[in-house]
Amino acid sequence: MTRGDLGYRVLSVLRRRALRDCACLAAIAAAALGLWPARDIRAQSKPNVLLVTLDTTRADRMGFLGSARGLTPALDAFARESIVFTNAFAQAPITTVSHATILTGTYPPFHRVTDFGAPLAAAVPYLPDVLRQAGYRTAAFVGSLVLDPRSGTAPGFDRGFDRYDAGFQIRRPGEDRYHTVERRGDEVVARALAWIGDAGPAPWFAWVHLYDAHDPYDPPPDLKSRFAAAPYDGEIVGVDRVVGRLLGGVQPTTLVAVAADHGEALGDHGEDTHGVFLYDAVLHVPLLLRVPGARGARVPARVRLADLAPTLLAAAGVNAPSSMQGESMLPLAQGRDARDRPAYSETGYPRQAFGWSPLVAWRADRFLLVRAPRPELYDVAADAGAARNLADARGRVVQGMLAELDEFRRRVSGGEAAVAKPAVDPDLAQRLAALGYVSGSGSGTPASAGVDPKDRIAVANALHTTLVAVAADHGEALGDHGEDTHGVFLYDAVLHVPLLLRVPGARGARVPARVRLADLAPTLLAAAGVNAPSSMQGESMLPLAQGRDARDRPAYSETGYPRQAFGWSPLVAWRADRFLLVRAPRPELYDVAADAGAARNLADARGRVVQGMLAELDEFRRRVSGGEAAVAKPAVDPDLAQRLAALGYVSGSGSGTPASAGVDPKDRIAVANALHTAVVAVEDGAFQKAIPLLERVTASEPGIPLAQLELGVAYARQRQYARAAPTLAKAVALQPENMFAHYELAVALYETGDLRRAAQEFELVASQMPRWADARYSLGSVYARIDRVPDAVRELRAALDLEARHFRGNLLLGRILTLQGQAAAALPYLRTATEIDPASSEAHAFLADAYEKAGNAADAAKERQRAKNLPKPR
Incomplete structure (x- = not known):
């Protein structure tokens, strides 16, 4: 703070007043008992609680769950002193939705965090809130913008936390993802350990989220060459390393849970990443629980991530709110119960991202049911890879499980009341795109709800990884027509832009016809096999690229910047045939086929051309704008x-x-x-x-x-x-x-x-x-x-x-x-x-x-x- 700072003088005045003000106050502390007898936690009666969530981590990569790849020595060692739940299932394959379930102990139909940006309501029970009310200091350390409440992707997730360590931002071209939308696990863990080391005498709860294994797969530098052919595995090794560092930094009396929020398909059932399907590759997750006084148990019964919050509260000796819907897993760990629990899962991502049907899964007994336009039933006890759909052959089983599923949804949601989908925030969509998510394109109309994601998974993969467009938004004048930068004029120096499109199966074509950037979105949708909304005004460029059309398209351009910045006249341009027309207080017409630099204004000499192009321009504006209705200018932020x-x-x-x-x-x-x-x-x-x-x-x-x-x-x-x-x-x-x-x-x-x-x-x-x-x-x-x-x-x-x-x-x-x-x-x-x-x-x-x-x-x-x-x- 400097003497010129606005607050400095206020503080100076307050310092002088302090000489006359000597009031004193004191504080008091509280304590309670944990569940298991503590061996060496005499300084505090409540155990410290550490929750570690591993984003996008497959169960089959864990040594303690049978993997022979040798990727997880630290987690394997931790498993030997923990309770291992070998059949744990996530309730959603999306980070925000699954974490809402983990932290609330409720199901998606109840907590309603079913999309990025959907707020976590204050009425929903929340683990950090419950623990803070029980006397805990609470902190969260997250590894990605996707769980940053201030970014708009996870509103309400900071409730109950004394500290929520996030602070991510949009990634712009050329910026490092690890300083914008993501943090590597070693940085997240370092921040968490610093807080834990300074937590003081009160019991603490820390949630540490490690995003590393999420695509794009980018192992730590020292692992890149070793895992060049399997970068996802390299990410798992890196995650295991930082988890080991984190676990080594807490007392052995700390109550610890380690769980993945979901897995990764890696090609399972044709899906490259996650979010669309509900098979075991993305929903069977590792889950470890270390409770002081209990170690080495393996629980084969099916459990749910919704059970984790009630379990942590029970192990900490804190009463769980009655509105939590999961059940404590301690009876299973203590041998007082051995029953499989039915597991509900859902994904709205197919609808939210693509406008297809959402999917719901129900795991009960030996079966997996997937509710889809074409239902699926798998006997996963005999067919672990869900390769043989028995829905047609076992219709009575399907009907019985659908009835159970409907009853479960009715019970956990309090009815199927519609929840208004939040409008897609373009800034939020940009942030999610930086993390690889397709966001908010689904219309949710009945017509699109019938599209089965099984029939379109290649489209989802293409949008996620393969279809590429590269374009400039505009150019730079660099002195052209006297303009230093851009924004004022509408000549080719600032409006003629590079445009590249990579479409699977097409390469090397050059299209000389005039096109517009307004044509890009319809082109991408057409290339992805997705119907463009009728309100889009551009046209797909694929017919040009495929040789089915060769015509120049008239190009409209405008700039309101002269008026907005300086109070001058706005400009409008119309490119048609060989001419460029600029509507200005003194109109301009250029024959750009013969005068590419627009040096000779022909407006006075070619008045009939000017009038004809102005008429075309007016008709175009009328057609695309629906009239010249004034739009209120927003207040300047x-x-x-x-x-x-x-x-x-x-x-x-x-x-x-x-x-x-x-x-x-x-x-x-x-x-x-x-x-x-x-x-x-x-x-x-x-x-x-x-x-x-x-x-x-x-x-x-x-x-x-x-x-x-x-x-x-x-x-x-x-x-x-x-x-x-x-x-x-x-x-x-x-x-x-x-x-x-x-x-x-x-x-x-x-x-x-x-x-x-x-x-x-x-x-x-x-x-x-x-x-x-x-x-x-x-x-x-x-x-x-x-x-x-x-x-x-x-x-x-x-x-x-x-x-x-x-x-x-x-x-x-x-x-x-x-x-x-x-x-x-x-x-x-x-x-x-x-x-x-x-x-x-x-x-x-x-x-x-x-x-x-x-x-x-x-x-x-x-x-x-x-x-x-x-x-x-x-």
């Missing part, structure tokens, strides 16, 4: 504006007023280039370069809001707040919906001492962008400064609800609570602040004060010494 600026984009500053709509971008391209250069300079911190450019732009074009905003920001970053505030006020006046401009104005007002107006601006931003953590933190900071302490606490808590690892939010809230005589409540926030920034002397000093006021002199002295050993805040 400040976080989005900031991110776009970091990428060099001028964003969302156009007023769209009729007066500005007549400015032809051809006449102002130098202004666009200068503003783009200035925006990049501001983001790079080159303020001495940016400020003169922006001053010239605002002098010549005072009505461009972004120019005023960037100039105000540049002044503020140079601490010229007296100049920044009026400049930012102009930006706000020109574009009142831009919350980023309001936020920057609030900061400038704060720094000039106008706290009342700063609070008003921050209040506006927080009301319009309630999920922006920095806005809530900043509002809390101002409230603290003007003695509105309850309001400050409310806003700081809101900021931390949105971003639990917000350093300044934790620091300021902890300090305020300490000074309000709530030292015990302050401790978690201040401890978190020191974890986030261990080099902050201020965080350690504040933590020392809180320990002292809470009556913990020893820890106060330690933190005080740490603070002394660190540099003072600037």
Whole structure:
């Protein structure tokens, strides 16, 4: 934290007030008994609990389940001191769905987490929540974005956790997957062991999720060459290694469960990966349970992952909620029961991803039933590979099992009430695609529900691994027609793009006909054998590639960027026959067959061609848009504006007023280039370069809001707040919906001492962008400064609800609570602040004060010494 930071002055004021405030509070602890007699856990009566979930891990790769491949020495050793459940079955072959079952002890029809992004409801029982209420500290360490609640893929999964270690992001081209959408197991385990080592005297529950074995199979570097021909096996070796490291880092008295969420098909029944089918390759999973005082047992009875949460609670001596639907497996381990339990499984992925029929499986007695458009029945006791479908020959067995299945679903779901499918978030779809998942294309209509996935598995595999398209979204001007980058003009330099398509069985063709990027999605669907929705407006390019068509297709293009960024006229282009038409205040027509660089404007000389193409253009727009209905412009998201600026984009500053709509971008391209250069300079911190450019732009074009905003920001970053505030006020006046401009104005007002107006601006931003953590933190900071302490606490808590690892939010809230005589409540926030920034002397000093006021002199002295050993805040 620097002296220029918004919260620094607040903390300075609070430090001075602390000299007059010396209130103290203390805390108490609790204990209870575990199930098995403990050998050496006298310091705590409840066992620590470790749950390890292995993503995409086949049972037949485990040595303790009979594999001779020698891949799992650490797990095999652990199995010798554990209870081995040799016939455990998952309830779904999808990570989020299966983990919801594992952690809730309920079935998918009840917990309703049946797709990526489906929220885990607060009413559903949840293992970490139950354990935290029983006095446990709780933490999760996940290896993939697919289980990150903040990414939108697993909302609600962080309930009940004191710490949920995730923080993934979209993977962009060229970025390492292990720093974006996934973490290798060694990093996940290192984070978990660090937390476990600092967990303190209270019993703890840790969930560690290892994603390594999920495709794409990429073994650790030292295993790549050894497993070049079997990379999945190399991943299993890597997972086994890190599990061994994790298990070696916990006390032998720790209650430990190790389970896979599902397996991997690897070609079984024609499926490459998982998600579509419900055979043993993807649902028979390894399951180990180490309970202090019990070891070496093997349980052959069929069990379910839904049984795991009730079992852990029973072994820990904690009552399971009555709404948990699984059953404790301890009676099986203790020899008090030996019966197979019927196992329910389902997958909605075929419908959600492809629009085909969902599948449901029921395992009972010696049979596996799969409910599908063409039902399947296998005698898995005699036919373990489910190769012979007996459904036609054993119709009475099918009918009896279907009746059992229907009764089970009725009992666990409370009826077949429809659950609204969430709209597909395009950002979520992009994140899932980075992990190899096809997401959210299913229509769920009755017509598509009858497609049997058995008949289309090749399509699923092709979409997953083989069908490839490579395209540029646009080009770069690099000075063409005076434009430095892109966004303003519609010439070939920015709109003629490379496009490659690899389709199995077709190679080497070159298609000279004009096509559009709008044709790509219908082409991919056609190549995959999936019907394109009738509302798609592009056309498949396969007839061109197959020689069944050779015609140029007219190409429409547009750019609203001149209006959105500068308030100038938008541009529209129409390419047909040999001509390029650009609709602008001064129209342009180019014969690009003879003039590829569009150097000679023929609009005046070829007026009839212009009029004919304008008529075609108007008809095309009418046909594809359904009219020229106005669309309300959304408020400018400040976080989005900031991110776009970091990428060099001028964003969302156009007023769209009729007066500005007549400015032809051809006449102002130098202004666009200068503003783009200035925006990049501001983001790079080159303020001495940016400020003169922006001053010239605002002098010549005072009505461009972004120019005023960037100039105000540049002044503020140079601490010229007296100049920044009026400049930012102009930006706000020109574009009142831009919350980023309001936020920057609030900061400038704060720094000039106008706290009342700063609070008003921050209040506006927080009301319009309630999920922006920095806005809530900043509002809390101002409230603290003007003695509105309850309001400050409310806003700081809101900021931390949105971003639990917000350093300044934790620091300021902890300090305020300490000074309000709530030292015990302050401790978690201040401890978190020191974890986030261990080099902050201020965080350690504040933590020392809180320990002292809470009556913990020893820890106060330690933190005080740490603070002394660190540099003072600037």
